[in-house]
Amino acid sequence: MSVGVARRRYRNTKFCKIKSVITVLKSLLENTVTSLAFSPDGLTIVSGSDDKTIKLWDVQTGLPIIILFGHESYVESVAFSPDGKNVVSGGYDKTVKVWHMPWQ
Structure with missing residues (x-):
């Protein structure tokens, strides 16, 4: 694989992650989020909010995994x-x- 192809793939992957994170953040804005943290591997976001829930979000899809x-x-x-x-x-x-x- 050439360096140019590798760079484009990295940029595309990075863009997709950023786009997914933005999707998660838009979803989070529907409730008042009081705290937010990324998992050590960067694939999951956990949020705490004023509705008494903890939500785990998939960074790649932007969808909630579970609500606690x-x-x-x-x-x-x-x-x-x-x-x-x-x-x-x-x-x-x-x-x-x-x-x-x-599941982790």
Whole structure:
């Protein structure tokens, strides 16, 4: 493969990822997002919002993977564990929850 072809493929892949991230961000704007984090591999976004939910988003498709319920008030913060297999959320209800992602 020539260097020019490799560069074009990289640019196209990078553009598709950026376009997907923009799609996710547009979807996130429908609710008030209070926190956002990328997975360590960069393929998933987790968001916490004022509707008491945690949502995981596929960066490549821009679609939600799963919606997690469990907080009694809005979600203040979200984060991935370093290995990407867990999500931690903290809520205004003064609870911290650890969510295991079995598919990761």
